[in-house]
Amino acid sequence: MSLHGAQLSYGPRTLWDGLSLDIAAGEFLAVLGANGSGKTSFLKVLLGLAPLSAGTVMIDGAPAQRGHRSIGYVPQHKNFAPDTALRARDLVGLGVDGHKWGVRIRGRAYNQRVDGLLAQVGATPYAKIPVGMLSGGEQQRLRIAQALASNPRVLLCDEPLLSLDLHHQKAVSALVGEQAKANGTAVVFVTHEINPILEHVDRVLYLADGRFTIGTPAQVMRTEVLSELYGTRVEVLHSNGRIVVVGAARVDGHAAQEVVPS
Ligand SMILES: Nc1ncnc2c1ncn2[C@@H]1O[C@H](COP(=O)(O)OP(=O)(O)OP(=O)(O)O)[C@@H](O)[C@H]1O
Numbered sequence: 461m462s463l464h465g466a467q468l469s470y471g472p473r474t475l476w477d478g479l480s481l482d483i484a485a486g487e488f489l490a491v492l493g494a495n496g497s498g499k500t501s502f503l504k505v506l507l508g509l510a511p512l513s514a515g516t517v518m519i520d521g522a523p524a525q526r527g528h529r530s531i532g533y534v535p536q537h538k539n540f541a542p543d544t545a546l547r548a549r550d551l552v553g554l555g556v557d558g559h560k561w562g563v564r565i566r567g568r569a570y571n572q573r574v575d576g577l578l579a580q581v582g583a584t585p586y587a588k589i590p591v592g593m594l595s596g597g598e599q600q601r602l603r604i605a606q607a608l609a610s611n612p613r614v615l616l617c618d619e620p621l622l623s624l625d626l627h628h629q630k631a632v633s634a635l636v637g638e639q640a641k642a643n644g645t646a647v648v649f650v651t652h653e654i655n656p657i658l659e660h661v662d663r664v665l666y667l668a669d670g671r672f673t674i675g676t677p678a679q680v681m682r683t684e685v686l687s688e689l690y691g692t693r694v695e696v697l698h699s700n701g702r703i704v705v706v707g708a709a710r711v712d713g714h715a716a717q718e719v720v721p722s
Pocket residue numbers: 470475493494495496497498499500501502713
């Protein structure tokens with residue numbers, strides 16, 4: 461997956477410009493930045509849903525386009541309607557490659573694949589419950605299982621940890637990290653909070669006020685680098701293996717994160 465000289469503007473506002481980036485197979489890229497900095501728009505470009513204003517974007521050797529077969533996508537969380545007539549395992553089944561097994565053919569391979577995915581996200585106990593009756597976090601785990609189902613070459617995740625408790629944040633992060641390393645999936649993971657995924661992240665793309673910086677977490681998550689990016693003093697503190705960005709409220713969008721753990 462690669463972008464070359466990429467620019468995205470909406471009217472007079474440029475979200476980013478001159479963005480060139482190769483994301484290798486097996487690489488885990490975290491996309492960070494304040495509300496409105498263009499994280500979701502970055503994913504939309506990769507999905508072929510938002511055209512670049514300049515530059516090129518290639519996915520798996522072809523220009524980004526809607527419905528690309530190589531892509532698994534975990535959209536930003538929205539709850540299913542309470543009366544959605546789809547059981548948890550059916551939702552995950554929709555992600556299993558229909559070209560191999562067919563959605564209607566519930567053969568052994570299909571069932572084994574769905575069972576394995578449900579187990580991986582800890583969803584086995586509620587496999588037969590309609591999705592609209594599940595909690596936000598339970599629904600989110602199913603969406604992740606669905607996105608992984610086709611063993612995609614590229615996995616795009618938009619704030620997938622938001623409605624998860626700490627235990628499931630860790631489990632899902634590990635699952636996505638393993639998908640990258642064991643299966644060579646290139647992962648782009650949009651998040652406000654780097655700490656739950658820190659051990660899996662290879663590089664960070666940090667967006668701010670129409671500018672960006674790219675590098676390893678150690679290169680990017682530094683006081684000098686983020687202060688330069690924001691054009692204002694931002695402190696990056698390292699405490700008990702956690703990274704805390706302290707600065708103006710607009711810096712990372714979550715005021716609560718700006719409290720240094722004691
Ligand atoms: N289709 C569009 N037309 C015009 N402006 C848009 C469009 N899509 C997004 N924007 C604007 O671009 C900016 C970036 O939006 P985006 O959703 O990418 O931000 P984000 O970094 O994902 O934010 P958040 O953390 O709040 O989810 C916002 O100011 C948004 O209003």
